[in-house]
Amino acid sequence: MSTILGIDLGTTYSLGAYMTPAGPVVVRDAAGNALVPSVIAFRDGRAVVGGQARAHAVENPLNTVYSVKRLMGKGLIDIQGDLKYLAYPVVSGRGGMACVNVSGREVTPQELSAMILREVKARAEAALGEEITEAVITVPAYFDDSQRQATRDAGRIAGLEVRRIVNEPTAAALAYGLGRKGDATVAVYDFGGGTFDVSILRVSGRVFQVLATDGDTHLGGDDLDMELIELITSEIRTRFGQEIAFAPATRQALRDFAEATKIRLSSQEQAKVEIDLGDSRRLARTVTRAEFEALAAKWVEHTIEHCRAALAGAALKADQIDQVVMVGGCTRIPLVRRRVGEFFGRAPYTAVNPEEVVAMGAAVQAGILAGVQRDTLLLDVIPLSLGIETLGGAMGKLIMRNSTVPCQASETFTTYADGQTSVDIHVLQGERELARDCRSLGEFQLRGIPPMPAGAPRIHVTFLIDANGILNVSARELRSGREASVQITPAHGLTRQEVDRMVKESYAHAVEDLTEHRLIDLRNEAGRILAAIDKALAEAGGALAPQQRDALDEAVATLKARIAESDPDALYAAMKAANEAATPLTEMQMDQVLRMTVKGRKLDEL
Amino acid sequence: MNEVNHPVVPTKCSRCDRLMAEVSVCDYCHWLNPAATGADYFALLGLPREFDLSEEQIRGKFLAVSRHAHPDLHASENPEAQELALRVSAAINDAYRTLKDPAARAGYLLELLGGKSSAEDKSVPEGFLATMMMMQEEIADAKGAGREVELDRLRDVLQTQHDGLMRRVAGLFREYQEALACQAIGTDLLNEIRKQLNAVSYVKKLLSQTAEQVLGE
Numbered sequence: 068m069s070t071i072l073g074i075d076l077g078t079t080y081s082l083g084a085y086m087t088p089a090g091p092v093v094v095r096d097a098a099g100n101a102l103v104p105s106v107i108a109f110r111d112g113r114a115v116v117g118g119q120a121r122a123h124a125v126e127n128p129l130n131t132v133y134s135v136k137r138l139m140g141k142g143l144i145d146i147q148g149d150l151k152y153l154a155y156p157v158v159s160g161r162g163g164m165a166c167v168n169v170s171g172r173e174v175t176p177q178e179l180s181a182m183i184l185r186e187v188k189a190r191a192e193a194a195l196g197e198e199i200t201e202a203v204i205t206v207p208a209y210f211d212d213s214q215r216q217a218t219r220d221a222g223r224i225a226g227l228e229v230r231r232i233v234n235e236p237t238a239a240a241l242a243y244g245l246g247r248k249g250d251a252t253v254a255v256y257d258f259g260g261g262t263f264d265v266s267i268l269r270v271s272g273r274v275f276q277v278l279a280t281d282g283d284t285h286l287g288g289d290d291l292d293m294e295l296i297e298l299i300t301s302e303i304r305t306r307f308g309q310e311i312a313f314a315p316a317t318r319q320a321l322r323d324f325a326e327a328t329k330i331r332l333s334s335q336e337q338a339k340v341e342i343d344l345g346d347s348r349r350l351a352r353t354v355t356r357a358e359f360e361a362l363a364a365k366w367v368e369h370t371i372e373h374c375r376a377a378l379a380g381a382a383l384k385a386d387q388i389d390q391v392v393m394v395g396g397c398t399r400i401p402l403v404r405r406r407v408g409e410f411f412g413r414a415p416y417t418a419v420n421p422e423e424v425v426a427m428g429a430a431v432q433a434g435i436l437a438g439v440q441r442d443t444l445l446l447d448v449i450p451l452s453l454g455i456e457t458l459g460g461a462m463g464k465l466i467m468r469n470s471t472v473p474c475q476a477s478e479t480f481t482t483y484a485d486g487q488t489s490v491d492i493h494v495l496q497g498e499r500e501l502a503r504d505c506r507s508l509g510e511f512q513l514r515g516i517p518p519m520p521a522g523a524p525r526i527h528v529t530f531l532i533d534a535n536g537i538l539n540v541s542a543r544e545l546r547s548g549r550e551a552s553v554q555i556t557p558a559h560g561l562t563r564q565e566v567d568r569m570v571k572e573s574y575a576h577a578v579e580d581l582t583e584h585r586l587i588d589l590r591n592e593a594g595r596i597l598a599a600i601d602k603a604l605a606e607a608g609g610a611l612a613p614q615q616r617d618a619l620d621e622a623v624a625t626l627k628a629r630i631a632e633s634d635p636d637a638l639y640a641a642m643k644a645a646n647e648a649a650t651p652l653t654e655m656q657m658d659q660v661l662r663m664t665v666k667g668r669k670l671d672e673l
Numbered sequence: 674m675n676e677v678n679h680p681v682v683p684t685k686c687s688r689c690d691r692l693m694a695e696v697s698v699c700d701y702c703h704w705l706n707p708a709a710t711g712a713d714y715f716a717l718l719g720l721p722r723e724f725d726l727s728e729e730q731i732r733g734k735f736l737a738v739s740r741h742a743h744p745d746l747h748a749s750e751n752p753e754a755q756e757l758a759l760r761v762s763a764a765i766n767d768a769y770r771t772l773k774d775p776a777a778r779a780g781y782l783l784e785l786l787g788g789k790s791s792a793e794d795k796s797v798p799e800g801f802l803a804t805m806m807m808m809q810e811e812i813a814d815a816k817g818a819g820r821e822v823e824l825d826r827l828r829d830v831l832q833t834q835h836d837g838l839m840r841r842v843a844g845l846f847r848e849y850q851e852a853l854a855c856q857a858i859g860t861d862l863l864n865e866i867r868k869q870l871n872a873v874s875y876v877k878k879l880l881s882q883t884a885e886q887v888l889g890e
Contacts, residue, residue: 230748231745231748271736274736274739274740276736432745435745435746435748436745436748436749437748437749438748438749441746444739444740444743444745444746445745446739446743446766470766470770471766471769471770472766473744473759473762473763473766474763474766474767474770475760475763475764475767531759531760531763532763533744533759534743534744534745534759534762
């Protein structure tokens with residue numbers, strides 16, 4: 068049986084994992100990297116995904132797409148607050164759907180996410196040496212129906228049958244191998260690049276039952292980076308003039324810079340930063356951890372509020388939680404660990420690689436679906452209540468949030484005009500009282516109702532939420548017993564026909580020989596490794612011991628020779644060796660000052 | 674709710690034709706029973722049709738049937754079997770959600786036994802409304818003045834009220850069972866349970882009002 072790939076499709080990074088008899092294994096490249104930056108760069112009509120795309124973001128900001136997860140299943144109007152983060156142009160597509168303008172072409176977030184998925188898929192195919200056609204993809208637990216559908220559509224466009232959409236914190240719980248020692252109540256705190264989730268689970272044996280979930284799909288490491296960017300730009304303006312405007316390329320460079328500073332401050336008390344603006348305008352300062360924590364505090368407090376709400380949803384108190392597990396890159400931040408520990412009154416548990424556990428959990432779920440993990444069962448919940456718009460614009464709830472999925476509700480509708488043959492239902496998701504304050508999932512039109520006097524038909528509509536947390540609607544007219552057809556106009560999603568068209572288009576572009584493909588990928592990767600070594604040598608090469616330098620030179624020479632040949636396995640081995648030889652160098656480089664140069668760009672760019 | 678009131682046990686497995694001990698799944702061939710979606714919630718989870726059930730007992734049964742019915746465990750079967758797993762699983766989850774909450778369980782059982790729904794009979798115990806009006810005013814005052822301690826006290830009073838009402842409901846269900854055993858008519862008892870349950874939902878509404886204040890801070 069072919070492998071079902073588990074994929075963590077993240078805001079900032081994505082990665083894949085697969086199940087083996089020994090447990091889940093993360094897909095890595097030759098250098099041992101699992102994380103694929105969720106970045107797509109368009110150059111000369113070609114799309115490049117991952118590290119290479121990210122490296123070019125500074126030169127090519129308008130054609131480099133990142134954080135596309137924030138646009139999934141959203142209308143342009145919903146994401147006004149995000150636009151200031153995004154250097155690339157976001158436009159309003161069909162029905163107001165948020166789309167990206169790539170050199171004049173309107174590209175949907177689903178297609179962009181599909182490009183990332185295809186990259187993760189290709190890496191897994193290279194590592195496994197087989198074709199991958201099925202996947203389990205994770206989403207934030209707090210994703211609504213539109214965002215889940217958009218993710219599933221992205222998978223289909225990438226040529227993957229999405230066997231399951233799994234919630235990220237739940238996937239993490241599966242990967243942590245909890246519940247081996249009897250019953251436990253567990254909180255999973257998942258603070259990632261762009262989203263925050265907290266789920267409370269009851270684990271009994273190998274049954275993982277989610278009791279409640281809460282979160283914010285717009286709260287993540289990006290927000291902390293933004294705080295650092297604001298700090299730096301405001302100081303630049305104070306010192307060198309308020310009129311300085313930041314060009315897209317500079318904003319992009321600042322983003323990378325802020326992220327590096329944030330990461331540095333997790334392991335060190337302070338980070339020296341230097342920004343060279345040219346014309347001997349230089350900003351050099353030390354950002355202390357305390358300073359960063361003061362900026363991050365309000366965001367961390369938001370996450371604690373969501374923890375409180377999740378506990379209330381599970382009808383539990385903080386001291387009833389037996390274990391707190393941490394997921395997502397932001398949980399490396401000492402402030403986050405401290406605050407979560409204080410709130411739950413116990414030290415949280417963090418995995419060695421909090422960025423990788425979600426993908427591993429997706430692989431476990433893939434194992435369940437493939438029937439190789441028969442002892443494990445996951446019972447998840449719907450994060451937001453589902454309802455319909457009733458008279459007067461109120462939200463009539465049919466399925467309450469935190470209900471275990473699959474679940475269903477039915478409602479009977481009628482007509483208000485003689486001979487009426489169709490009825491419109493506006494389906495909503497959210498907790499607010501008024502329809503306009505909830506998220507619209509779209510208009511569902513019930514058709515094929517036999518013509519009868521007004522009020523006579525009894526149309527029985529069933530709303531069924533499947534195990535993916537995705538809504539399915541069916542309708543039947545009770546008097547005639549006739550099945551009514553349900554025509555769906557998604558508020559900010561793709562219709563079936565649109566997805567089918569995109570799937571066809573992607574097939575047309577993706578006919579490549581597997582080995583050839585792997586060789587191309589490996590050569591690209593090897594090129595990146597060589598460039599990184601060159602750069603590191605220039606910065607910190609002098610500090611290397613002679614024998615370290617010799618070993619490195621030899622490994623580099625071998626790697627260059629292998630690139631010219633056509634043996635992917637030998638190339639892979641040479642890449643691994645070069646990386647190992649370069650380890651002392653990269654460690655030294657880490658100790659250097661975080662330095663950013665904006666010099667050499669036109670003054671009006673700043 | 675009217676559709677669920679017909680017994681489906683004992684029944685035969687639609688695949689292997691053996692008699693089934695449980696409603697939802699055949700214990701011999703593990704095939705799901707399509708009729709399970711129409712079974713009453715107690716039968717669906719394999720629980721006795723009574724009010725006195727512990728949380729652990731209900732959860733244990735729920736997990737046991739979910740282990741057979743959940744769509745994940747039928748993922749490699751044909752679309753028909755997958756659809757069936759989805760429907761049965763949804764019904765099981767609905768059943769669990771209703772039965773694990775004592776007030777919802779009581780209301781469901783009451784209607785199953787032929788009692789009136791809250792829409793048909795809105796009566797409450799004598800003197801109850803007057804007490805609640807008073808409580809409501811006190812809550813409004815405490816909220817208006819931001820007196821957190823007073824709100825806490827009112828919450829405690831309401832919780833005690835709630836627990837007392839639920840104990841009375843449990844007692845009435847026991848009396849009903851005994852009456853049934855002596856072949857007496859239990860209609861009055863069912864009407865009394867309805868009254869108590871109407872009072873419970875009233876108290877719950879007030880309790881949630883006191884909680885809103887806390888969240889709003």
